[in-house]
Amino acid sequence: MTATPSALKPPPVNTVKLDERSLALRRQIVRTIERGGRGHVGSAFCLVEMLRVLYDDVLRYDATNPRWPERDRFVLSKGHGCLALYVLLAEKGFFPEAELWKFCKPDGMLGGHPEFGKIPGVEASTGSLGHGLSFSVGFALNAKIEGAKHRVFTICSDGESNEGSVWEAALSAAKHRLSNLTVLVDYNKQQSYSTTYEVLDLDPFADKWRAFGWAVEEVDGHDVAALRAAVGRAPFCADKPTAIICHTIKGKGVPFVENNLNWHHKNKVTEDEVKSLLAALEGDR
């Protein structure tokens, strides 16, 4: 038995040029990290396009009434990517921007993983991986029981898919034909230690979801138009849950962060690093 054949497969080269909105959201993430002094930088950067498409174009919500019963439910199962979520929630008015500046502070409500009950707009506390999809199955199943029209969206990660509970939930969602459930899988091919190919190869990843009874499409996770179109087409099948495998670049947007595992999580971000991050995110201006 030789090593996993795909172990040396390089991450895909990204060709999407980020627009000003994507850059601005990343700059806001950096400013939040600057105040907190720490954070999952790369993990947040690769989620920005998925989250902006969901919050700009897809999810139905009322930021002034976060528990509005008819809202769509969104669960960031990959809780460590929360900085991208916080920035979007603040921008949409779920809480004041000033909360961002208290990230991880004793008097703040925003911690290193999102918490239900503390943060308006957060449906479930995540952080320990492999829980969010099961929560989402529960939410989607309840909607089905009640004949409710709202939908459930979840972002899982590739490293998270090492957890057996993800696949238990995947089986369950297919069993219940939860077409009201859409999962966006952040497939950046990196996890904390190394590539997913080296740590625990997931390929053929899309085929696995298909085999578990899901309708699946693959998309460039930084291509806003492609993402919008794919999520807009969901559910892909009237009696199956939807999985959209989003090919992303960990740390997308800043060359020295991209695919650099030293930036998976930083527990001390220096002033110089903040300057370099912001400079890299200035775009053409």
Next chain:
Amino acid sequence: MRKTSLDAVYELAKRDKRVVFIGSDLGIGTLKQFKAEMPERFFMEGVSEAHLVTMAAGLALEGKVVYINTIATFLTRRCFEQVCLDLSLHHTNVRLIGSGGGVVYAPLGPTHEAIEDIAIFRTLPRMTIVAPCDAEEMKRLMPQTLDWDGPMYIRLGKGGDAVVSRPELGFQIGKALLVRDGTDALIVTTGITLQPALAAAAQLGQKGIQAGVLHMHTVKPFDTEALITQAARVPAILSIEEHTVIGGLGSAVAETLAEANFITPKRFKRIGIPDVFPDKYGSQATLLARYGITAEGAAAEICRLLGR
């Protein structure tokens, strides 16, 4: 006890649309009527306990009251993180009905013996732990579970356990029951150990020792007030449980007694499974006897504590 409990879930579901039942892969025909009459709220989800606990949390966050039944060890050992984070942290109304509390599954060996289930869940904020002593007490418990706030673990006995509870004493989650009064010693019980404790008290009575019996059907929240009140009246206290002596009823009693700082010193002993995995098969009764979790064991310990 299990049948009584699940029948009660069916009755609750009939009158309250919030009630949902989830099983893992239970015996054929389990809650057949529930499934036939309310299929949209009956789920048999397969041997995927971690998922089904979190799925239940999702349903509960949407307003459902979810009853899960499977073997106690799988709910407590395997799903600890899901129970901790998704049920307790989220403050959900999920009731875990654990089959085979203690050494009920003695013939099946250590993988199926829930001897530390109470200890595990006692560490969780917001968790309620109830271990009824017989089917009649279970009947009194179940209606109260519907509107109880937060997650709850219901520990099931073997079934067909001798009925020793008394309806006239009532039942309230979190409130201990003084089942027998006594001034020489106090025996504290949970679950089916009320049975040997009452038998021990009767045996001791014949020797002129008046032992009281305080039944803690609810181990969490622990009725410290009742324990302190009763313990204050006697020189010796004994806890008896079908559980490891670490972290369960005996520990809760010991913690309470230690912090009560009685002026008059008390003598105290825990009866339970010592810090071992049971190494024999046989039956629940033979394993209980092996560790002295019996009327004779309790009576002998009380005599030792009293120097009689």
